[in-house]
Amino acid sequence: MLINCPYCGPRDLSEFTYRGDANRTRPADTSTDQAAWNAYVYERVNTAGDHPEYWQHSGGCRSHILVMRSTLTHEIASVSLARGQKKASARRQQKKRPARRRQEDRT
Numbered sequence: 001m002l003i004n005c006p007y008c009g010p011r012d013l014s015e016f017t018y019r020g021d022a023n024r025t026r027p028a029d030t031s032t033d034q035a036a037w038n039a040y041v042y043e044r045v046n047t048a049g050d051h052p053e054y055w056q057h058s059g060g061c062r063s064h065i066l067v068m069r070s071t072l073t074h075e076i077a078s079v080s081l082a083r084g085q086k087k088a089s090a091r092r093q094q095k096k097r098p099a100r101r102r103q104e105d106r107t
């Protein structure tokens with residue numbers, strides 16, 4: 001199975017680590033609602049079909065990605081960065097910055 005990393009392109013599954021179900025909503029850190037925490041930690045949806053999952057490109061750029069994968073066919077419908085496009089565009093802009101000036105250029 002290949003996963004198309006937004007930064008690195010198509011890579012083998014062996015480079016990725018499964019990071020969990022993306023359907024769940026974490027309660028607020030300050031929440032003391034035991035039922036909400038119990039549901040977050042233990043309850044899972046057993047979807048037959050497209051299912052959103054978090055993966056990390058642990059053998060590559062280490063970015064966390066959101067993968068929409070069919071649990072029936074393992075076909076991947078979409079891949080995006082887990083935290084959205086803001087960080088991706090910011091990282092691209094950093095790469096475009098000119099190289100630091102050499103010591104003799106500063107004087």
Ligand SMILES: [Zn+2]
Pocket residue numbers: 005006007008009057060061062063
């Ligand atoms: Zn990557």
